Amino acid sequence: MTSWDSKALSFINQTSRWDKEKHIGSFLTFSINLLRTLLHANITLQIEFQDEFTARVKNAYPEYLEDMVLDPEPIKKMLYSNAFKTIYWPAIPPPNHNVLKDLLQAFSSSVIIPLHTEPANSMILLGWSEPVEMTAAFQECIETMRIRLKEIITHSQQHSHFQRVAARFSAIMHAMPHAIIFINNDGYSGWVNQPAAELLELSGAGEQLPAILSDAMMQLRSRATNAEEIYQEAMQLFSSPANVITNWEWKFDYPTEKKYNVICMPVSSQQVSGRLWIFEAV
CATH class of the missing domain: 3.30.450.40 (GAF domain)
Known part of the structure; x- marks a missing residue:
């Protein structure tokens, strides 16, 4: 050579x-x-x-x-x-x-x-x-x-x-008033905007491990006044072929009385596969 x-x-x-x-x-x-x-x-x-x-x-x-x-x-x-x-x-x-x-x-x-x-x-x-x-x-x-x-x-x-x-996506998502949570199916990546970080009592917005997000979501559900109703709806959601739910009410009375309209849907593309949660205060 x-x-x-x-x-x-x-x-x-x-x-x-x-x-x-x-x-x-x-x-x-x-x-x-x-x-x-x-x-x-x-x-x-x-x-x-x-x-x-x-x-x-x-x-x-x-x-x-x-x-x-x-x-x-x-x-x-x-x-x-x-x-x-x-x-x-x-x-x-x-x-x-x-x-x-x-x-x-x-x-x-x-x-x-x-x-x-x-x-x-x-x-x-x-x-x-x-x-x-x-x-x-x-x-x-x-x-x-x-x-x-x-x-x-x-x-x-x-x-x-x-x-x-x-950077554009992150700026837009952080500017939205709704709490937005995305959990990737890969088991390694998830993302929340600032309202979601506050709702789930996380240290900050941005990338989060799915295990941390799942645990925070479980704790949030346990604090809901209609936790049993949410659980039953969740069972139907994950067994449904459509795997989508809208107008899902989550109610809380601590630390203040509040109600959220929740949307949960799958997200799938060549690069991403996971589940998107949107919590809108009503």
Whole structure:
């Protein structure tokens, strides 16, 4: 096995372990730093095309290049003229033929790796102070790393998207006046908003173990003045094919007299399977 084969395999192995063991938020930064280490590059960075007017440098080494703003149009023209294939420069083109001259003025060789990953396309720039012989084995190594980098960026983008969706969902659920409880069928995860945390006398809103939620729900039911009626309704609920109940009254007289209209229904999708409870004070 040649040294370039070893470097490509090492990049795949190390990023695969990071994917399983470390925090996804720093996955891309780690991967670009690993590129620099394995390829002995003197400059590594990502150029992200944020909109038609802005390209921004990310994950940069040297660090002073971080967040540098570039004009995306000439860079995109260069990438499109090369059919979005990797660009190999054993010798850096002269400034009048080099749209990246501001980044590469002190370097001898460079590789530009376009990464076509919707919705935010980007590219990776590598540079060396000394000339690099870009053999067929070297280029094969780069192309293998490119495939893995595209997977990493796609994974990171998906993670960021899901984080935004989760933050939106959490903000909406916490703003609702009803007590909302979700217990996942996996036995490991559950969730409550702030009114539900107060109703169940939990320490706080957010993620909770299903065992804790089930115990709190049982204690809540035992405090109800119509606990026996609730129990009978529950037996019918869980034996019913529809497995849904609405307009279910839970009544309390301690610490204050209060009545809740309760809805209980299954929730099922490709990602989630569990039961949703909604307590509306009436």
